[in-house]
Amino acid sequence: MPAWLADTNAYIVANESGGLAVVVDAPPDPERVGAVVAEHGLAVAGILLTHGHVDHSGGSGALAASTGASVHVHPDDDFLTLHPAEQLAAMFGMTPPGSYDLPSCFESLAHGQVLDLAGLSFEVRHTPGHTPGHCCFLLADQETLFSGDQLFAGSVGRTDLPRGSWDDLLVSMREQVMTLDDGVRVLPGHGPETTIGRERRSNPFAASWEAAST
Ligand SMILES: [Zn+2]
Ligand SMILES: [Zn+2]
Numbered sequence: 205m206p207a208w209l210a211d212t213n214a215y216i217v218a219n220e221s222g223g224l225a226v227v228v229d230a231p232p233d234p235e236r237v238g239a240v241v242a243e244h245g246l247a248v249a250g251i252l253l254t255h256g257h258v259d260h261s262g263g264s265g266a267l268a269a270s271t272g273a274s275v276h277v278h279p280d281d282d283f284l285t286l287h288p289a290e291q292l293a294a295m296f297g298m299t300p301p302g303s304y305d306l307p308s309c310f311e312s313l314a315h316g317q318v319l320d321l322a323g324l325s326f327e328v329r330h331t332p333g334h335t336p337g338h339c340c341f342l343l344a345d346q347e348t349l350f351s352g353d354q355l356f357a358g359s360v361g362r363t364d365l366p367r368g369s370w371d372d373l374l375v376s377m378r379e380q381v382m383t384l385d386d387g388v389r390v391l392p393g394h395g396p397e398t399t400i401g402r403e404r405r406s407n408p409f410a411a412s413w414e415a416a417s418t
Contacts, residue, residue, distance in 0.1 A: 205240065206394075207231035209300055210259035213393055215350060216240055217324060217343070224249040224322035227273070228341060228350045229393060232262030232302030238270060250321040252313075253277040254352025254393060255338040256284030257365075258291040258304065265305035275307040276319065278330060281337030283367070285310065313339050329380045333373025334361030340381065348389045349400070355381055355390060357398035360409050374409075374416035382413065 207214055208231035216237065218225035225246040227237060230253065241248055248271035253261045256277060261284075264275045277285050284291060288304040313319075315330035327342040334353045338361075341350040353361035354376060363370040386401025404410060 205236060207236050208233050208259055208262075208302060211394060212259040213391070213395075214263075215391055216244075216246070217322070218244070218246050219323050221245055223247070226322045226324055226326070227251045227267065228391075229254055229260040229352070230263035230267050230275075231259055232304060234263035234267040234270070234303055237263070237267060241271070247271070248273040250319070251275045252319070252321075252326060252341055252350070253285070254340065254350065254354075255335045256281030256286075257335065257353070258284075258288045258295075260352065260393060261285050262288050262302055262304045265307045266303040268307040269305070274311050275309075276311045276313050278313045278337035278339050279310075280332070281335050284335060284337075313337075315339075331373075331376035331380050333363055333369055333371075333376045335365070336367050336369075336372075338376075342384070342388075346389075347385070347387060348391060349381070349384060351381070351390050352393040355398075355403060355407075356392045356394060357390075357396050357403070358407060360407070371416070374413045377409075377413040378416045 212231040215228040222245040251273050313328050317328045319326045329340045331340050331354045384400045388400040390398045
């Protein structure tokens with residue numbers, strides 16, 4: 205569901221209604237996520253954050269408080285994740301409506317780790333570039349990638365924000381994303397879903413990441 209001012213997608217992943225769920229990204233209006241969770245009788249076991257930008261992480265504290273779920277993010281984004289107020293000041297010069305409380309603790313993600321939550325296995329792929337701690341999450345069983353702000357339908361994440369790196373983003377794309385099969389479904393942090401194959405064929409930045417050197 206697209207949520208908050210930035211139309212950030214939050215994904216609620218579960219094997220079945222009435223069971224456990226994982227939430228991927230927590231925009232600062234977590235009550236909307238909570239409403240869908242309640243509608244399907246789900247219990248949230250974990251919250252995975254693709255990166256520390258406030259539109260993806262701001263609601264994680266409130267959602268964790270209301271569900272008891274653990275919150276997972278890569279420590280290279282601590283300079284963002286732990287400082288939502290500074291991000292809001294830089295973005296808006298004020299604090300827009302939303303929830304920005306931090307969870308009591310964050311669990312650290314590491315590249316290559318497999319997180320077993322709610323009966324689902326998420327492989328963590330560290331994809332620096334948009335931010336230094338950005339991660340994509342691969343649900344291998346379902347051939348589905350949660351791509352955050354690394355890859356969008358027809359575009360890629362911006363790298364002009366603090367500690368962004370265009371070179372790193374291209375290497376992440378070549379080494380960690382485009383190694384996946386064409387049929388893999390891609391669920392991005394903004395906008396509609398796509399597939400690896402479609403982006404390999406038609407993304408305007410494909411030539412750039414193919415030429416990226418490691
Ligand atoms: Zn972002
Ligand atoms: Zn975003």
